[in-house]
Amino acid sequence: MLSAAPAKVSAMTTTSPQGRTELLRPDGSPVRVLVVDDELSITELLSMALRYEGWQIRSAGDGTGAVQTAREFRPDAVVLDMMLPDMDGLTVLGRLRRELPDVPVLFLTAKDAVEDRIAGLTAGGDDYVTKPFSLEEVVARLRGLIRRSGAADRRSESVLVVGDLTLDEDSHEVSRGGDNIHLTATEFELLRFLMRNPRRVLSKAQILDRVWSYDFGGQANVVELYISYLRRKIDAGREPMIHTRRGAGYLIKPATS
Amino acid sequence: MLSAAPAKVSAMTTTSPQGRTELLRPDGSPVRVLVVDDELSITELLSMALRYEGWQIRSAGDGTGAVQTAREFRPDAVVLDMMLPDMDGLTVLGRLRRELPDVPVLFLTAKDAVEDRIAGLTAGGDDYVTKPFSLEEVVARLRGLIRRSGAADRRSESVLVVGDLTLDEDSHEVSRGGDNIHLTATEFELLRFLMRNPRRVLSKAQILDRVWSYDFGGQANVVELYISYLRRKIDAGREPMIHTRRGAGYLIKPATS
DNA sequence: TGCGTTTCTCAGGGAAATCACAGGTTGCCG
DNA sequence: CGGCAACCTGTGATTTCCCTGAGAAACGCA
Incomplete structure (x- = not known):
């Protein structure tokens, strides 16, 4: 795009x-x-x-x-x-x-x-x-x-697109196939990170380091939990876009491929 | 353009x-x-x-x-x-x-x-x-x-429109769907700021910095309060136009979308 | 000066979000 | 095919954030 x-x-x-x-x-x-x-x-x-x-x-x-x-x-x-x-x-x-x-x-x-x-x-x-x-x-x-x-391109948009999934960084709006999807702040940041790195495996450690605060001291499985949340909202009843690479991490890609 | x-x-x-x-x-x-x-x-x-x-x-x-x-x-x-x-x-x-x-x-x-x-x-x-x-x-x-x-611009620009909501910067008149709405000075400025940035999440800090006087030293929740007032007058019994993005701020957009 | 209006503080209630925990499921390897 | 590790997800406790009623103070106008 x-x-x-x-x-x-x-x-x-x-x-x-x-x-x-x-x-x-x-x-x-x-x-x-x-x-x-x-x-x-x-x-x-x-x-x-x-x-x-x-x-x-x-x-x-x-x-x-x-x-x-x-x-x-x-x-x-x-x-x-x-x-x-x-x-x-x-x-x-x-x-x-x-x-x-x-x-x-x-x-x-x-x-x-x-x-x-x-x-x-x-x-x-x-x-x-x-x-x-x-x-x-x-x-x-x-x-x-x-x-x-204006130091960079004026046309560089604030909208990320992967397949039929779009995320607007200005309005914080997310939609898939035209349906609006409400995400919480953390879900939004996680999805943004995934969508800024489409077709790319991101490890749980990477995700934790980027999406959570640097002083986060909790369990590493929050990532699993939030991936689970995202799937429920984004992939629910559709062709899945979020994929698990067992032992490696997660990635997002357009459904059709 | x-x-x-x-x-x-x-x-x-x-x-x-x-x-x-x-x-x-x-x-x-x-x-x-x-x-x-x-x-x-x-x-x-x-x-x-x-x-x-x-x-x-x-x-x-x-x-x-x-x-x-x-x-x-x-x-x-x-x-x-x-x-x-x-x-x-x-x-x-x-x-x-x-x-x-x-x-x-x-x-x-x-x-x-x-x-x-x-x-x-x-x-x-x-x-x-x-x-x-x-x-x-x-x-x-x-x-x-x-x-x-006359250094710039035509006259028509003094009316802001978002959906069926209009705000006239010259006459300070506000109406939604034909109904006139009376706003206080602060409510008016807040709404103007929102309407000049439609579909865009504005944080409470941004709103405070723009709409309140530079020497305002009070609680940040005046913004919440005035959003509440605006909703009562603008969204009352209608499709809401003012939306909260929890943890991020507020935004205004046409009701139909 | 007095009264209605506007602005703002404070605080309680309530809803939403975050996260830990734990039991269930899946995939991989020998 | 059994067992283990990795992953998924339901439940609920806790925290955070937001909304709004009530009332005090400041303002504006007659």
Whole structure:
């Protein structure tokens, strides 16, 4: 769907050999993202996940470094922890904005600080996620920001399609063969992950790492449980699209094949 | 979109991928707005929000800078704080008018300011909002000013329509299926925000940031409360148009789908 | 100033979502 | 074909999120 870009416009999405759809900048170069957090484990985690998206990543551990890196790296988006050691989050934001007036920012905040100093942060089209976050959530939000900022293709749609199954990332609507399907937040994220990797086996560990928060300490069989939920809603009485590869994981693919 | 413009009027709106309608100038370039305020946090907030509308923004912190910037930037509209450090608001206005005789001005005033003087000023087609303002209010007023000044767009754009629900931004009239509905000021702004982003999930944070004043420090559940009020007036006994996406936010869409 | 309207806080109720647990089922291997 | 591991799914406890009534405070208008 997305890969069937019209010829007259320079292609701004491309489909990787594995079937993944990636965002690209107008000139065809990879999207650039700057990650700013003082916890090394977080920047590492994010860098890895975002690189996996095919993006080019730099990271910084404090406000000073963030501004410096932004100046020469000129990212298309920034992931910014609001709690930095050397300066207040809003100060960093201000200095970043002086360097890159139009760059969209995804804020990371502690859950209990949500009310605290979040006010106004989404007003300019920016967005935020609370710690602990899931990687799928961060990636999805970033994709949304980049898409809307115009740094990448305007036509890269917010709708994922696999066979007769569609998932709209803006309206959070899912339908199969025209029938609307209501999903819970977790079901939605799981399905989005599957649909962003069609025909590709995803292990339970991978799924846990991407769809659940990084601090999730529960049983690994939640994945089985949620796959079960999804099947009930999506495959119920139809040709199944979600398949188990015993000992390997799960995959989704169009029913007809 | 642009190429399909009617012959007599050049196209002046375009629809973004998200379904949002943007104002454009007759030649297709973005609308230009100059923001003048001495508080940095205010100019930053406004710049961010107005840029998100797709407009081109410059800002100034005092009257001298305002006049200078206006001279070379030649904005289509000006947002002007009446309390500037270096000169009286009226003086700034006069000098701006010498540069740009026809540019519409949106005044920012403190709530307790002498309203009769402002009222006199707005007789010429200008407008004003009192601090603390909500971003939806500023954006709406600016859109109105720009529309009426003829710098962009045809007149018909002041009515938002979603399904059988209509909202007139000029007369503040709302009706569903022919029935007139009375809304309070806050309800109206909330509904306008929803209707300007149909079929799109808006988080409570986004709604708070846009619809409530920037200094609102209250509980986030006012949003829930006002959604509740809106439902009572708009969805009462009808097919619901306002939907909750648990854990994500709210969205409005035509009843039939 | 007084009264109706609007905005907002607070708190209880209730529904939905998440997840652990455990027993049942399936597929694979020897 | 038996046994084991991997997987599926029903049940229900717990938590989270949302809705809304009641009333206090602020506002606006006469």
